[in-house]
Amino acid sequence: MTATLLSNAADQSLRARAAKVVPNGMYGHESTILLPASYPQFFQRAEGAHIWDADGNRYLDFMCAYGPNLLGYNNRRVNDVATAQLALGDTMTGPSPHFVELAEALVGMVSHADWAMFCKNGTDATTMAMTAARAQTGKRRILVADGAYHGAAPWCTPIPFGVVPEERAFIAKYHYNDIASLEAAVAEAGDDLAAIFAAPFKHDAFVDQLLPDPAYARRARELCDQTGAMLIVDDVRAGFRLIRDCSWELVGVRPDMSCWGKSFANGHPISALLGNDRCRMGASQIYATGSFWFAAVPMAAGIETLKILRESDYLEQSIRLGTVWRDGLDRAARDHGFVLRQTGPVQMPQILFEDDPDFRVGFAWGEAMLQRGVYVHPWHNMFFCAAMTEADIAFTLDAADYAFGAVRAQLGSLEPHPVVMMMLGAMAGEH
Amino acid sequence: MTATLLSNAADQSLRARAAKVVPNGMYGHESTILLPASYPQFFQRAEGAHIWDADGNRYLDFMCAYGPNLLGYNNRRVNDVATAQLALGDTMTGPSPHFVELAEALVGMVSHADWAMFCKNGTDATTMAMTAARAQTGKRRILVADGAYHGAAPWCTPIPFGVVPEERAFIAKYHYNDIASLEAAVAEAGDDLAAIFAAPFKHDAFVDQLLPDPAYARRARELCDQTGAMLIVDDVRAGFRLIRDCSWELVGVRPDMSCWGKSFANGHPISALLGNDRCRMGASQIYATGSFWFAAVPMAAGIETLKILRESDYLEQSIRLGTVWRDGLDRAARDHGFVLRQTGPVQMPQILFEDDPDFRVGFAWGEAMLQRGVYVHPWHNMFFCAAMTEADIAFTLDAADYAFGAVRAQLGSLEPHPVVMMMLGAMAGEH
Numbered sequence: 001m002t003a004t005l006l007s008n009a010a011d012q013s014l015r016a017r018a019a020k021v022v023p024n025g026m027y028g029h030e031s032t033i034l035l036p037a038s039y040p041q042f043f044q045r046a047e048g049a050h051i052w053d054a055d056g057n058r059y060l061d062f063m064c065a066y067g068p069n070l071l072g073y074n075n076r077r078v079n080d081v082a083t084a085q086l087a088l089g090d091t092m093t094g095p096s097p098h099f100v101e102l103a104e105a106l107v108g109m110v111s112h113a114d115w116a117m118f119c120k121n122g123t124d125a126t127t128m129a130m131t132a133a134r135a136q137t138g139k140r141r142i143l144v145a146d147g148a149y150h151g152a153a154p155w156c157t158p159i160p161f162g163v164v165p166e167e168r169a170f171i172a173k174y175h176y177n178d179i180a181s182l183e184a185a186v187a188e189a190g191d192d193l194a195a196i197f198a199a200p201f202k203h204d205a206f207v208d209q210l211l212p213d214p215a216y217a218r219r220a221r222e223l224c225d226q227t228g229a230m231l232i233v234d235d236v237r238a239g240f241r242l243i244r245d246c247s248w249e250l251v252g253v254r255p256d257m258s259c260w261g262k263s264f265a266n267g268h269p270i271s272a273l274l275g276n277d278r279c280r281m282g283a284s285q286i287y288a289t290g291s292f293w294f295a296a297v298p299m300a301a302g303i304e305t306l307k308i309l310r311e312s313d314y315l316e317q318s319i320r321l322g323t324v325w326r327d328g329l330d331r332a333a334r335d336h337g338f339v340l341r342q343t344g345p346v347q348m349p350q351i352l353f354e355d356d357p358d359f360r361v362g363f364a365w366g367e368a369m370l371q372r373g374v375y376v377h378p379w380h381n382m383f384f385c386a387a388m389t390e391a392d393i394a395f396t397l398d399a400a401d402y403a404f405g406a407v408r409a410q411l412g413s414l415e416p417h418p419v420v421m422m423m424l425g426a427m428a429g430e431h
Numbered sequence: 432m433t434a435t436l437l438s439n440a441a442d443q444s445l446r447a448r449a450a451k452v453v454p455n456g457m458y459g460h461e462s463t464i465l466l467p468a469s470y471p472q473f474f475q476r477a478e479g480a481h482i483w484d485a486d487g488n489r490y491l492d493f494m495c496a497y498g499p500n501l502l503g504y505n506n507r508r509v510n511d512v513a514t515a516q517l518a519l520g521d522t523m524t525g526p527s528p529h530f531v532e533l534a535e536a537l538v539g540m541v542s543h544a545d546w547a548m549f550c551k552n553g554t555d556a557t558t559m560a561m562t563a564a565r566a567q568t569g570k571r572r573i574l575v576a577d578g579a580y581h582g583a584a585p586w587c588t589p590i591p592f593g594v595v596p597e598e599r600a601f602i603a604k605y606h607y608n609d610i611a612s613l614e615a616a617v618a619e620a621g622d623d624l625a626a627i628f629a630a631p632f633k634h635d636a637f638v639d640q641l642l643p644d645p646a647y648a649r650r651a652r653e654l655c656d657q658t659g660a661m662l663i664v665d666d667v668r669a670g671f672r673l674i675r676d677c678s679w680e681l682v683g684v685r686p687d688m689s690c691w692g693k694s695f696a697n698g699h700p701i702s703a704l705l706g707n708d709r710c711r712m713g714a715s716q717i718y719a720t721g722s723f724w725f726a727a728v729p730m731a732a733g734i735e736t737l738k739i740l741r742e743s744d745y746l747e748q749s750i751r752l753g754t755v756w757r758d759g760l761d762r763a764a765r766d767h768g769f770v771l772r773q774t775g776p777v778q779m780p781q782i783l784f785e786d787d788p789d790f791r792v793g794f795a796w797g798e799a800m801l802q803r804g805v806y807v808h809p810w811h812n813m814f815f816c817a818a819m820t821e822a823d824i825a826f827t828l829d830a831a832d833y834a835f836g837a838v839r840a841q842l843g844s845l846e847p848h849p850v851v852m853m854m855l856g857a858m859a860g861e862h
Binding site: 014041051124140160 | 455517554585592692706
C-alpha cells in the first residue's frame with residue numbers, strides 16, 4: 001500500500017492565525033513544537049478511539065488527549081449525565097450534592113484515602129499536596145525524583161523561565177527507584193523533611209519508562225514513617241489506568257496523599273487530592289480554591305465514570321490489547337531491521353528506537369504512522385482507551401508494518417528535528 | 432409578613448457526610464464556614480437569577496457563583512452551543528479551531544491586548560502574568576496592593592498555611608490608590624521591578640470597595656514605562672462587568688497584561704491571560720499548561736458568551752437595576768434606623784453596616800434576607816446577572832424592608848459569629 005499525503009490546509013491556516021494572537025502560536029503540552037512537521041495542531045472532532053484534525057483527517061488516537069480519554073471520547077453514559085446536569089446547574093454559589101457523592105466514591109475505591117479535595121488542574125492537586133504536607137509537618141523539604149513531571153507551577157515546572165530560585169527553595173532531588181539516593185536525600189533533609197513525591201512508575205518524557213521497584217516504594221514509606229514526613233503518589237497521569245485503586249497498591253505501599261486528574265471524569269475538567277487521616281489537619285489548614293472547583297457537571301461525570309470503571313473490564317481489556325500491540329510492534333520492527341525499546345505498562349506504552357539518540361527515526365516513524373491514520377507519539381508515553389478494539393490493533397499493526405518499511409527506505413536521508421536538538425542540548429547542559 | 436423557617440434537613444445531612452470525607456467538611460471560597468449558620472452549603476439547581484438549595488428552597492442569587500454567572504444560569508444560547516460541542520469533542524489530543532477564534536474575539540474586544548493564552552483558574556492567569564513579567568524583564572520584584580486577592584497559589588494566597596516565606600520572596604506591597612506608597616515601593620525595588628499588579632477597583636473582602644483614582648492608575652503606567660516593568664490588571668472578578676473591554680479603559684490606562692476568568696464563558700471553566708506585544712516574548716518563554724486547558728467546550732461557550740455581550744444591553748441593564756437596588760436599600764435601611772455602606776460599582780455591590788465592626792448586624796440581615804428568598808453576602812462583593820428583572824429588584828427591596836425590621840427587633844440579642852471573631856483577631860494581629 002502507498003501512503004497518501006494528507007491535506008493540511010485548514011491546519012496551516014489556523015496556525016497562521018494563531019501565530020498572530022497566541023505567543024509562539026501555541027503553548028503547553030499540546031503544542032506541536034516538539035513534534036514532526038506533519039503532525040496536526042488543531043482537531044475538530046473526537047469520538048470513541050478516534051480524532052479528526054481540522055482538515056477532516058481521521059486518526060486512531062493513542063494519546064487519548066494525553067490521558068483524559070479513558071472510556072472513549074464522547075462516552076454516551078458519561079456525557080448524557082453531564083448534559084443533564086448542565087441544565088440543572090454547573091458552577092453555582094455552592095457545591096452540589098455530587099461533591100459529597102464523588103468524594104465518597106473515591107474514598108470508597110482508593111484504599112489509602114480517608115478524604116478528598118477537588119480542584120481543576122493536576123498542578124493544583126500536586127501543589128495542594130506539597131502545601132498540606134508542609135502545613136501538617138511544620139517542615140519544609142520536599143523530595144522529588146529528578147526528571148519527574150509534577151506540574152507547571154513555579155515549584156515544579158520543568159522549564160523554569162520566569163521562575164525565581166527562591167520559589168523552588170527546599171525542593172530536592174533523588175533518583176527514582178534508587179534507594180541509596182533516596183536515603184541520602186532524606187538524610188540531607190535532616191529534621192526538615194515534609195514530603196517525598198513519587199510517580200506511580202517513572203513516566204518521564206524522552207526516556208525509557210521504569211516500573212517501581214517494590215523495595216524502593218517500601219523504603220519511601222518507611223522513611224516517611226520514621227521522619228513524620230508525608231508520602232505522596234502523583235497518580236494524575238496513571239490513575240485508574242493500572243488498577244482500580246491508587247497505583248502503588250500494586251506494590252503494596254499506601255501513600256498518605258495521592259494526586260488525581262485527567263481521566264476520572266473521562267475528560268471533564270476535574271482533579272483531586274486524596275489523603276489519609278495522618279494529614280487531614282494539614283489539608284484542613286491550607287487555603288485552596290478556584291472559580292470552577294465546585295462545579296457540578298464534572299462531578300456528576302466523575303461519579304458516572306467511576307461506576308463504569310467498577311462495572312466494566314476496561315482495565316483488563318486495555319492490558320490484553322496493549323500486550324497484542326507491544327508484541328506485534330516488536331515483530332514488525334524486527335522484520336524491518338529495527339529494535340524498539342517498549343517500556344512502561346502495556347496500556348501506557350513508551351516507544352523509543354534503539355540507536356536513535358536524536359529521535360530522527362522515531363519522528364519519521366510517527367509521521368509514517370500518521371499518514372496511515374494512526375496517531376502515535378515519538379517521545380511521550382501513550383494511552384489506551386476502552387473504545388479500542390482488536391480491529392483497531394490489527395489496523396495499527398498493519399500501519400506499523402508499512403511505516404517501518406517507509407522509514408527503512410529513507411533512513412539515509414533523515415534529519416533530526418531542530419527544536420529537539422536545541423532541547424537535547426539544553427538537557428545535556430543541565431547534567 | 433412573618434418569615435418561615437426554611438427546611439435544611441438535606442443540607443445538614445450532606446454536611447454530616449461531607450465532614451467525614453472532606454477536610455473541614457468544605458474548603459475554599461464557597462465554604463460557608465464564614466457565613467451565618469442558616470446559609471445553605473449545597474445547591475441542587477440554578478436557573479436564570481435563581482438557585483435552589485439541597486432542600487429545594489429557592490433564592491434570588493446576588494452572588495452569581497461568586498462571579499461566573501453573568502448572563503443568567505443555564506443561558507440557553509450558551510449551553511446549546513456547549514452541549515453541541517460536547518458531542519463533537521471537548522478535551523482532545525490538541526486544541527480545536529475554537530481556540531483561535533476565542534483568542535481573536537478577546538483580542539478584538541480588549542483594547543490593550545495583542546495576544547491571549549487560556550487556562551482554567553484565575554490563579555493560573557495571575558501566576559502566568561507574574562512569571563511572564565519576570566521572564567520578559569529579567570527582574571524579580573512584584574508589587575501588589577495590600578489586601579488584594581490575586582489567587583490561592585503560594586505566592587498570593589491570603590492564608591499562607593503550608594507556604595514557606597521563600598515562595599513569596601520579592602512580593603512587595605503598596606496601598607491601593609495611594610500614589611506615594613506605590614512610588615515608595617517602586618523606589619525600594621530599585622532596578623529589580625518586574626511588575627505592578629492592580630485590581631480594576633479595590634474589591635477586597637470585609638472592607639468598603641474603592642474605585643480607582645485615575646491619577647493612581649496613570650502613575651502606575653508611568654512607573655512601568657520608566658522602569659521597563661509590566662503593568663498587570665487582574666480583571667478575573669470584574670472583567671466585562673464594568674465595560675466591554677479591560678476595566679481600566681474606564682480610567683484611560685492600558686496595562687501590559689490583564690487576567691480574566693469566571694464569567695467570559697458564563698460559568699464554563701476557562702480563564703485567560705491577555706497581553707500586548709511589550710511582553711509577548713516573556714509570555715512565549717514560560718511553560719504553562721494543564722490537562723484541560725485546551726478543551727473545546729468552554730471555548731465554544733466563550734465565543735457565544737462574548738457575542739451576547741457585544742449584542743445585548745446586559746451591562747447597561749445591570750447598572751440600571753443596580754442603581755435602583757442601591758437607592759432602594761439605602762431608603763429601606765434608613766426607614767429602620769440603619770446606615771448602610773454601599774460601595775463599589777452598583778452592579779458589583781458591597782454592603783456593610785455602619786457601626787458593625789464584628790459584622791453581627793450584617794450577618795443577621797443576611798439570614799433574614801435568606802428567609803425571604805434572597806441570597807446576599809455579608810462581607811464579599813456581590814454580582815448582578817443579565818437574567819435579573821425589575822420584578823426581582825422589587826422582590827428584593829420588599830424582602831429588605833422585612834429584614835431590616837427583623838434585625839431591628841432582635842438588635843439587643845445578636846451575637847457575633849465565632850469564626851469571624853477569630854479571623855478578625857488574626858487580621859488585627861497582622862497589622
